[in-house]
Amino acid sequence: MVAPKRSAPKKNAEKKRRVIQKDLFNRNKPTPTNRKRARPGNWQTIFDYPATDEQEAAVDLFVSKQSMKISAFAGAGKTSTLKFLAATAPKERGLYLAFNKSIASEAKQSFRGNVECRTTHSAALRDVRPRFPLSRDKWFNSINAKQLASAWELEDYRAGPITLKPDMIAYLTLVAVRQFCQSEHDQLAPEHVQLLGRALGLPPERKVELNNYIFSQAEVLWDQMLSEDSDIPLGHDGYLKLWSLMEPKFAFDYVLLDEAQDTNPAVLSVLKNQDCQVIYVGDKHQQIYEWRGAVNAMAEIDAQHEAHLTTSFRFGPALAAEANRVLHAMGETQKLKGFGKVQTEIKSFGDARTVLTRSNAMLFKEVLEALNEERRPHVVGGSDQMKSLLRDVDALQNGKPGAQPEFFGFYNWNEVLEFVEEPEGEALLPFVTLVQSVGRGALWRAVLSCIEDEADADLVISTAHKAKGREWDSVRIAEDFSLSSTKNERIPYSEARLFYVAMTRAKRRLVVDPVLVSAFSGNLAPDQDLATSQALA
Numbered sequence: 001m002v003a004p005k006r007s008a009p010k011k012n013a014e015k016k017r018r019v020i021q022k023d024l025f026n027r028n029k030p031t032p033t034n035r036k037r038a039r040p041g042n043w044q045t046i047f048d049y050p051a052t053d054e055q056e057a058a059v060d061l062f063v064s065k066q067s068m069k070i071s072a073f074a075g076a077g078k079t080s081t082l083k084f085l086a087a088t089a090p091k092e093r094g095l096y097l098a099f100n101k102s103i104a105s106e107a108k109q110s111f112r113g114n115v116e117c118r119t120t121h122s123a124a125l126r127d128v129r130p131r132f133p134l135s136r137d138k139w140f141n142s143i144n145a146k147q148l149a150s151a152w153e154l155e156d157y158r159a160g161p162i163t164l165k166p167d168m169i170a171y172l173t174l175v176a177v178r179q180f181c182q183s184e185h186d187q188l189a190p191e192h193v194q195l196l197g198r199a200l201g202l203p204p205e206r207k208v209e210l211n212n213y214i215f216s217q218a219e220v221l222w223d224q225m226l227s228e229d230s231d232i233p234l235g236h237d238g239y240l241k242l243w244s245l246m247e248p249k250f251a252f253d254y255v256l257l258d259e260a261q262d263t264n265p266a267v268l269s270v271l272k273n274q275d276c277q278v279i280y281v282g283d284k285h286q287q288i289y290e291w292r293g294a295v296n297a298m299a300e301i302d303a304q305h306e307a308h309l310t311t312s313f314r315f316g317p318a319l320a321a322e323a324n325r326v327l328h329a330m331g332e333t334q335k336l337k338g339f340g341k342v343q344t345e346i347k348s349f350g351d352a353r354t355v356l357t358r359s360n361a362m363l364f365k366e367v368l369e370a371l372n373e374e375r376r377p378h379v380v381g382g383s384d385q386m387k388s389l390l391r392d393v394d395a396l397q398n399g400k401p402g403a404q405p406e407f408f409g410f411y412n413w414n415e416v417l418e419f420v421e422e423p424e425g426e427a428l429l430p431f432v433t434l435v436q437s438v439g440r441g442a443l444w445r446a447v448l449s450c451i452e453d454e455a456d457a458d459l460v461i462s463t464a465h466k467a468k469g470r471e472w473d474s475v476r477i478a479e480d481f482s483l484s485s486t487k488n489e490r491i492p493y494s495e496a497r498l499f500y501v502a503m504t505r506a507k508r509r510l511v512v513d514p515v516l517v518s519a520f521s522g523n524l525a526p527d528q529d530l531a532t533s534q535a536l537a
Contacts, residue, residue: 055081058307059088062279065254068305069298070281073336074323074504075314075471078281079110082256085279086115092253097123097267099259103469107258116252120267121236124243132242134228141233145171148221151232157213160206162198162409165401169217171408172196176218177225181241184265188222190215198409200424241266247273254279260297261287268297278303285327288465288498311337314471315507316344322510325521326500330493347511352476354460356467356502360386361430362480366461367446368438378457379450381466386447389431393440406431430480464502475506481516490525 051059055077061068062085072078086094094115098104101119108117118126129139143151149166157164164172172193179192193214195207202210224230225238234242244266253276257263260282263271271278284298312320320338327336338344357363363379364386370377379386392402396413406428410416419425420432435443451457460472481499499520503510 061305065277066304069303070307072309075312076309094254095252096256124240127248128239128242159210168408172214173217181237182264184269196405196408263297313339316342319344329521329524350511352474352511354472354475356464357478358480362478370459375459376451376457377459378454380462383447464498474509476511492525496520
């Protein structure tokens with residue numbers, strides 16, 4: 001199955017796509033009902049704890065059957081609030097949606113039988129699968145860059161001063177289709193292509209040429225994903241996109257979308273199209289996956305009502321006061337309140353059970369320092385990504401190309417060293433500097449010495465991104481967050497949100513440089529004001 005050389009898809013593939021999309025859009029839509037629900041007087045008595053005043057206010061808005069947002073600060077009891085909402089409508093059918101399977105499974109244990117708990121992918125598959133006679137492999141298999149390059153018999157592609165190997169071409173093609181599948185767009189477009197690695201430093205005209213070439217390959221890939229005659233799997237991203245194109249209508253009285261700030265545009269477009277009540281729950285200041293295609297629904301959605309959960313039951317007033325400085329700098333008018341029964345100390349230096357870093361480079365460094373102190377570190381999420389980066393370092397230092405996106409287009413280590421001196425290589429600089437200073441051998445020994453089970457470790461190390469949704473008794477914020485604050489420019493909101501997420505993982509003790517808190521409490525730059533880079537998160 002060799003990919004066509006031209007950018008335009010074949011006519012029969014285009015016809016196939018039109019047929020599929022026509023089938024999706026011809027779907028009957030249920031008649032909405034907007035009559036206000038009555039709130040039962042005993043709704044609180046089924047729980048072992050009383051509702052707070054803010055939760056009561058959320059219930060008052062929920063009974064209106066109109067769309068609403070529940071803006072919940074870190075640790076502010078959003079799960080219990082959702083249970084209260086469902087308790088006021090015991091005879092109605094609710095749908096709880098979450099991106100993560102473990103969160104959806106946990107929610108299933110919390111809600112009564114009138115609320116169906118699913119991941120967004122599970123909800124999508126239930127709607128889409130009966131409509132298309134595809135094999136199980138077509139639905140659920142995945143394909144990686146190496147497999148796609150082999151299936152298509154791809155050859156090297158020359159882009160100005162660099163040559164892209166088949167695996168690199170295939171990877172960029174897969175990324176473009178994934179970006180399209182997670183978008184709200186009906187058609188694949190050149191804007192879905194994302195160049196990486198050394199390609200970021202190409203001259204503008206060469207970037208356009210490469211972008212158009214990858215786009216042509218992405219069109220072919222999407223056509224083959226849809227085709228019953230192709231072995232290329234549709235996969236999870238693919239059927240989620242088909243679901244979005246279907247414009248489905250839910251047979252539920254209300255929908256609860258958890259962690260709404262991390263929703264991708266494809267899912268958001270489905271929810272915007274509903275006639276039933278939709279409740280968006282989350283914290284717009286914890287949106288840290290914009291580089292992965294997520295949109296901040298809590299900031300974008302114009303719901304008819306909004307409730308606020310401002311009291312965190314995770315930490316005390318002292319930490320809340322520090323977090324409020326960052327929130328205020330991001331334009332937040334609500335005040336985060338700490339739980340009076342919890343005492344959280346703020347220290348400028350000292351030890352902690354958990355260390356949170358901004359980048360993988362600092363994560364490597366923290367592991368090295370922990371081992372030098374004869375500690376037993378555990379890395380949240382495992383060390384596979386660290387090992388993959390080190391394998392690429394091994395390859396490049398031996399004159400072979402790397403496989404990770406960060407090293408696309410490089411064929412030896414000297415090229416990497418030259419690249420990090422340029423503005424486009426800024427995100428890669430901390431990791432390359434660490435390799436140069438300690439050597440890849442020391443880094444390999446550090447990675448292989450990490451403890452697999454968190455319970456057996458005496459130190460937990462994580463990037464702030466992977467710490468999302470977690471909490472620990474004591475947390476130290478690593479020094480690499482200062483990289484965002486030492487430049488002669490305003491700190492973007494995206495960096496401030498990541499810092500806010502990191503500091504609010506602590507329950508009893510937070511160790512953080514006060515200079516950092518002051519920097520992230522200063523003159524920040526809204527996301528739309530400047531483009532930001534992602535440093536190996």
